[in-house]
Amino acid sequence: MTSRATTFTRRVATTAAPVALVLVVLLLALNSNGYVVTIVGFAAIYGIFCTGLNFFMGYTGQASFGQNAFAALGGYGTAILTATYYWDPVAAFFVSMIFAGIVAAIIGYPTLKLRGHYLAMATFALGLITYEISIEWIDLTQGYMGYSGIPPLGVFGFELATEKQQLVALALLLLLGVWISTRLRDSRFGRALRSIAGSEPAAQALGVNVARYKLAAFVIAAMYASAAGSLFAHFVGFISPEVFGAAMVIQSFTMLFLGGIGTTWGPVIGALIVSMLPEVLRGMHLKELQDVAYCIILVSILIFAPKGIFALIGEGVAAITRRRATETAPSAAAAQAAG
Amino acid sequence: MAAETTPLLEAQDLSAFYGRVHALKPTSLTVGEGELVTVLGPNGAGKTTMLRAMTRLTPASGRIFFKGRDITALATHDRARAGIIMVQEGRGLFGQMTVHENLTLGAYTMDASETVEERIASVFTLFPRLKERYEQIASSLSGGEQQMLAIGRALMAKPKLLMLDEPSLGLAPRVASEILETLGQLNRQGLGILLVEQKAPLALRLAKRVYILSLGGIVAELPANEIKSHHDLSRYYLH
Numbered sequence: 001m002t003s004r005a006t007t008f009t010r011r012v013a014t015t016a017a018p019v020a021l022v023l024v025v026l027l028l029a030l031n032s033n034g035y036v037v038t039i040v041g042f043a044a045i046y047g048i049f050c051t052g053l054n055f056f057m058g059y060t061g062q063a064s065f066g067q068n069a070f071a072a073l074g075g076y077g078t079a080i081l082t083a084t085y086y087w088d089p090v091a092a093f094f095v096s097m098i099f100a101g102i103v104a105a106i107i108g109y110p111t112l113k114l115r116g117h118y119l120a121m122a123t124f125a126l127g128l129i130t131y132e133i134s135i136e137w138i139d140l141t142q143g144y145m146g147y148s149g150i151p152p153l154g155v156f157g158f159e160l161a162t163e164k165q166q167l168v169a170l171a172l173l174l175l176l177g178v179w180i181s182t183r184l185r186d187s188r189f190g191r192a193l194r195s196i197a198g199s200e201p202a203a204q205a206l207g208v209n210v211a212r213y214k215l216a217a218f219v220i221a222a223m224y225a226s227a228a229g230s231l232f233a234h235f236v237g238f239i240s241p242e243v244f245g246a247a248m249v250i251q252s253f254t255m256l257f258l259g260g261i262g263t264t265w266g267p268v269i270g271a272l273i274v275s276m277l278p279e280v281l282r283g284m285h286l287k288e289l290q291d292v293a294y295c296i297i298l299v300s301i302l303i304f305a306p307k308g309i310f311a312l313i314g315e316g317v318a319a320i321t322r323r324r325a326t327e328t329a330p331s332a333a334a335a336q337a338a339g
Numbered sequence: 340m341a342a343e344t345t346p347l348l349e350a351q352d353l354s355a356f357y358g359r360v361h362a363l364k365p366t367s368l369t370v371g372e373g374e375l376v377t378v379l380g381p382n383g384a385g386k387t388t389m390l391r392a393m394t395r396l397t398p399a400s401g402r403i404f405f406k407g408r409d410i411t412a413l414a415t416h417d418r419a420r421a422g423i424i425m426v427q428e429g430r431g432l433f434g435q436m437t438v439h440e441n442l443t444l445g446a447y448t449m450d451a452s453e454t455v456e457e458r459i460a461s462v463f464t465l466f467p468r469l470k471e472r473y474e475q476i477a478s479s480l481s482g483g484e485q486q487m488l489a490i491g492r493a494l495m496a497k498p499k500l501l502m503l504d505e506p507s508l509g510l511a512p513r514v515a516s517e518i519l520e521t522l523g524q525l526n527r528q529g530l531g532i533l534l535v536e537q538k539a540p541l542a543l544r545l546a547k548r549v550y551i552l553s554l555g556g557i558v559a560e561l562p563a564n565e566i567k568s569h570h571d572l573s574r575y576y577l578h
Contacts, residue, residue, distance in 0.1 A: 194436065201415075201427065206444060208416055
């Protein structure tokens, strides 16, 4: 019984509660004005981006400062295919994603031989190069002017015309993305990734092909990033190089570490907090103290929950289940003795 | 007849550098089928480098054969798949994973003929204490339990040759003795073992042969029971 209760408590805390949180935020947004819908929509897009980044940085323990490059590939790929060539958004979405995956495989193969700071610098360069290309290749990207006229999400001619309809689609795609992430994390593949994060030599010594798995994690992260870039393009209807700049990297890192790097739901929780907290503070009319309050809250969370909020929740649940187990054990023993 | 004489592992002229430092001078070594061989040597003698060279965790020149097959060109993970599993110094556990997850990952190379849970059950038979720590995070285990987990995880891969780098390091004598006795038990069941230790009278009692490593090279190879007759060696390693 104790074991079942423990499993139930864990499932509630680690799956049902985050799903419920996402649905509550979604319902609140659907009953709010357009501005709130936009903010929550951005949070969902960042949630997808960070869930992908978590594969490479969280599960596999590598550093990438260049995932914005793949978001740009997704964003521009979708924009060009749908706005210029009138492709169906779903087809453009998947083609961009596959293209980003192939580019990631080609770039990742030599780059992932680097480690630590060198890998971080190489990936950062990747982001910078993509940013420069998106500015300079005006014929393709329209440079600083940006790409407009991107249609909303839709399939086979049916468009999700309103922002609220798109938000529902974004929330569903976010849940799908996290579900895939959770399934992969707990699979043989996911365990191999986490073993690399734990110790590369130990993983190799157990038969894990470290280079191949790192590359796979990099490609998956790139495909998630591409999906996020595509969704952003459809949701806003406009993209420019600034959207996929270095600020995106910093923003996603904050979300990842705040929510809980290496955890399944941490990236989503981080994305929700970082996207919504400034708006909540703005609503409190703190005026010029708004930014200070935002920083204090972020730093406090990182001090008191260094592994992120979701990890803190996980630790809390583990402590409760341990206490329950110790409370139940003597009474169970007594009952057995009496029976 | 030929199959009987082919050693399980044969290293020929293994040599490794760390920068300009010649950490492992050309070294040759064999481990027979079902044999327990000990490598002794002081700190800095090149013991860890030798094991790492054998698994290719450290790049090395020379040739290496496993069951008569030249595996020199194989990468680390392919050597593991071939059946050479190393328990590293410091145990190399995945500290943030549970005991169960560590053990499951040990079975990474295992084919589907036997379920992972059956293998875990056999590890628990060998180390019952791990069963009590089933869902505990590996980094929260005691040193002895961590070493048991490291060995248990290696056994999950059903190795043909188990290589251990100072498994008794940092352990209480009673726990170290318990772990080495378990290794002896595994060896009696037919598992080939290459055991690296610093000063280990118990390891010598288990071993059939011993190699003495000093300053990056093998300086002696002798049957383990003959070490007592060598005054200098017995004074250094048995007292």
